[in-house]
Amino acid sequence: MTATAPIIGALASQNCQACPIRHRAVCAKCDDDELVRLERMKSYRTWQAGETIVMEGGTLPFVGSVVKGSASLTRYLEDGRVQMVGLLMPSDFIGRPGRSTAPYEVTAISEVTLCMFDRAQFEALLKNSMQVSSRLLEMSLDELDAARDWMLLLGRKTAREKVATFLALVLRRAPVSASPLRCTLPLGRDTIATYLGLTIETVSRQITALRRDGLIRLEGNGRTILCDDLTALLVQAGEDEAGTLSR
Amino acid sequence: MTATAPIIGALASQNCQACPIRHRAVCAKCDDDELVRLERMKSYRTWQAGETIVMEGGTLPFVGSVVKGSASLTRYLEDGRVQMVGLLMPSDFIGRPGRSTAPYEVTAISEVTLCMFDRAQFEALLKNSMQVSSRLLEMSLDELDAARDWMLLLGRKTAREKVATFLALVLRRAPVSASPLRCTLPLGRDTIATYLGLTIETVSRQITALRRDGLIRLEGNGRTILCDDLTALLVQAGEDEAGTLSR
DNA sequence: GGCCCGGTTTGATCCAGATCAAGGCGTGGC
């Protein structure tokens, strides 16, 4: 039940100073000494889109950061119903100190590269580095807030609001504010549905409806979304303040 | 927008050693020195059932622990739809270090007593006490897991499964395993509905259905629930393993 | 070109849970 390592994609160790997530990941506040300690315990590995990183209930022998690509956390009911419970983007942390069993499945959405830390060594570092532990606390609290926002979406939003919220979320990270905003979804309709607590058909219909209503435009095979007016889209998302998503 | 303090219910400072949540709260791992520091910055206050502790977007000038009673965290959509996003029980932590604005409303469900720490002083302690910060991290990660469990419930469970899950959850904390398990709900049907992403009518109907099917019995005014077979109830809750709730 | 294949869209129908609308039923006040 151990995470099996695809042989492909192993990377040579890389200098932390040059790391693209150096200033946002769990190591963001580290001084040079701590960085050296982390460098000694780290290794890289890459998974292809669709590959399972750990099964629900499986053993995750490391903790680490997403360097590149994205991954999903999903939970299952016994009859096969699925709900995505987290979306990991670059700099997000994966794994829980003090527990090596994963309570949800972790899957690569696109090709994903992790910077992995040996669990035992990382836990030892955590015990005496306030920089690392306080950064991890901060990140965990951010995730908790995000999870609670998502609870509101799952429990009370309509299908249209859910889809609008999701699209606004991804458009927001679009390469700086060109107008129109443009972004290519890393997820298929099925994965979006899993994330939003909907079916694939409903997601498709709502995207069509938003397009018909002039709130978004599609391009190419339907994976690229354009938006001229993000504010108008945010209104469709139904939040009490349009600014909430920006937190 | 500051939390207004009801004059009633202020308590005299109390010895931490005798505190009912001493070994489960954020102070669980503290040594005597740290306990003294906490004791100096703490104060108690009690809210009556139904009172608002902080509004959504309001300022929470303290952080602290629930000593007695229970409180809810809720988020609103602008048209009034509500979703409970957290349920705080004794020993749970309230407030976020580093941010004094509450992203959700905090309300007393039953009469609730908080052990409050001055925010600035607590944050200072957090900076140099590994005991406190590591315990807080642990608690935050537990809450994150709970939030993700709830996302699965909100996104994918049926009304019957939701209600069964909720009842199993509260029965589980019932005063040790007498048979039948008995427990008096601290929440009304409306609050349960807010928690489960349902309407009050649906909650009522599902409770009736579970009773008709012999999975639970009611007593008195419908606030007291008896259960002879928790396992059978857990099956109705639909989790992939009956044990998940016990995490 | 023609075909297959995975992802997406669209249509028709169904049903779980929301909504609307009355009733019970226990408790407290007068």
Next chain:
DNA sequence: GCCACGCCTTGATCTGGATCAAACCGGGCC
């Protein structure tokens, strides 16, 4: 006792999203 007020339950109806079932559409491969 009697009434009023909060809850909770129950019934009738409606509807948003699920489900079932086809198309559609672009890309890669023979």
